[in-house]
Amino acid sequence: MKNSTKIVLITGSRKGIGRTLVEYYLNIGYIVIGCSRQDSDLINPNYKHFICDVSDEISALKIFKFIKSEYGKLDILINNAGVASLNHILLTPITTVKKLFDTNLLGTFLFSREAAKIMKKHSYGRIVNFSTVAVPLNLEGETIYSATKSAVEQLTKNMSKELGPYGITVNAVGPTPIETDLIKAIPKDKIDKLLMSQSINRIGNFEDLINLIDFFICDRSNFINGQIIYLGGVLK
């Protein structure tokens, strides 16, 4: 491994956006570490997969121990792992609320904390979190999901201030709906209504997202910190 080879950790990497990001960064020569609650069928010498619930501290620490011993550095963390739930507040079980907060907020916090400890040693790091346009659009039916992502936005902003002095930037992407498993359960009329509230009325694609993540993680973006950018021209 060349010293300049980027090491990237992507959570929720088995399928959907996470899987696409893994394949993209492998293709451009990065070493990628991924994790998900189930095993991955992706086989690549530059890819290492861990089975891990992102809210489980013990499992998470094993990943960072591996990264430290194997590579001695971590350049990029993409906190992609997330779960969504579409439900009216009156019908939402507390178990769902806990599950969403555990994965979306606690997982993001835990991985960011441990990643930053490694990044700090090299005074360099890029952390990208995942919000959603459901936050600025205040979508009904996505109350708990958007509450967890709203918390991720606050986490992003505060972490950017605490980690900025160490050369670590923390930013968040706010995707519109993208054709993944996460939105399969959402009725088409709901999606159409959402698209109409964007200034660019189309469904997002992986390229849109990769472009934004690439912007946040590139070396030249060392002055971009604490920002939340929504796709589709959605305004806060």
Added chain:
Amino acid sequence: MRLNRDIVLKIVLDCIKQFEEESEIIIDLSEGETSRLFGGDGPLDSLALVSLIVEIEEAIEIELGESIILADEKAMSRRTSPFSRVNNLVDYIVEISNN
């Protein structure tokens, strides 16, 4: 696993040395184990303390084989801060390694 106090003291002093090299902040250890770290006229501000704690946590992890969290609510709520002086920090680490 309870850590031996002498081992912990050595870890803490090694981490202080490494921290000094990386941060260019000098920690005056002329008073030995009672040398001040944080608070009062201690040399560390809160950001520097965070860096030192991270160093020590990692060193302890290597020694213990498992991670520990030094700066939790328990530590923060103590009448005498575990981070005020070298000896307080060493005693605190030994204490929590026993839990």
